[in-house]
Amino acid sequence: GAVVSQHPSRVICKSGTSVKIECRSLDFQATTMFWYRQFPKKSLMLMATSNEGSKATYEQGVEKDKFLINHASLTLSTLTVTSAHPEDSSFYICSAKREAFPYEQYFGPGTRLTVT
Amino acid sequence: QKEVEQNSGPLSVPEGAIASLNCTYSDRGSQSFFWYRQYSGKSPELIMFIYSNGDKEDGRFTAQLNKASQYVSLLIRDSQPSDSATYLCAVFGNQFYFGTGTSLTVIP
Numbered sequence: 001g002a003v004v005s006q007h008p009s010r011v012i013c014k015s016g017t018s019v020k021i022e023c024r025s026l027d028f029q030a031t032t033m034f035w036y037r038q039f040p041k042k043s044l045m046l047m048a049t050s051n052e053g054s055k056a057t058y059e060q061g062v063e064k065d066k067f068l069i070n071h072a073s074l075t076l077s078t079l080t081v082t083s084a085h086p087e088d089s090s091f092y093i094c095s096a097k098r099e100a101f102p103y104e105q106y107f108g109p110g111t112r113l114t115v116t
Numbered sequence: 117q118k119e120v121e122q123n124s125g126p127l128s129v130p131e132g133a134i135a136s137l138n139c140t141y142s143d144r145g146s147q148s149f150f151w152y153r154q155y156s157g158k159s160p161e162l163i164m165f166i167y168s169n170g171d172k173e174d175g176r177f178t179a180q181l182n183k184a185s186q187y188v189s190l191l192i193r194d195s196q197p198s199d200s201a202t203y204l205c206a207v208f209g210n211q212f213y214f215g216t217g218t219s220l221t222v223i224p
Contacts, residue, residue: 101147101148103148109158
């Protein structure tokens with residue numbers, strides 16, 4: 001399968017600071033990437049769809065000014081959590097979607113964010 | 117009605133048995149169907165996809181698709197303790213929908 005990397009894998013930050021998470025598609029170009037968050041023992045929750053060269057599409061209830069997404073190239077999308085609060089602590093996972101049928105998604109290994 | 121429905125389980129099977137995981141979907145225009153495995157604390161890993169009616173086999177895994185019944189399943193033969201995980205069904209029509217996952221435990 002395809003390889004998607006995420007960096008960092010773990011990050012601890014203080015309340016009020018910003019954290020940037022990078023998602024890279026290593027062996028295919030991805031016009032579309034997705035950002036999810038997952039709380040312990042809960043389902044994946046789609047936060048936003050990241051489109052190369054255009055604005056991200058956010059799911060209902062996700063603050064676009066708090067979770068800034070940039071998809072500057074066909075292999076890189078970034079998620080910046082601004083003014084982080086302890087309730088933002090979660091497992092953030094990105095995925096990249098193949099543009100050819102059957103359009104499968106490949107997930108990055110995830111980033112565990114802890115806000116103190 | 118959710119776009120993709122799975123029984124949340126937990127499903128327990130003895131080692132060596134067949135585990136059967138089921139998924140139904142609501143959009144008849146769905147084109148491709150995926151099974152992901154997610155271990156606790158890890159991200160989902162794609163294990164199979166299927167897009168034609170019938171069966172598709174890959175090692176111990178068999179995916180089954182019935183578009184008329186809007187039903188997709190995953191069979192795991194000779195289940196191993198290492199198969200213990202949450203299995204996510206995903207469907208793609210004009211966008212992706214994920215089920216909430218079925219927790220599988222294989223008992224040694």
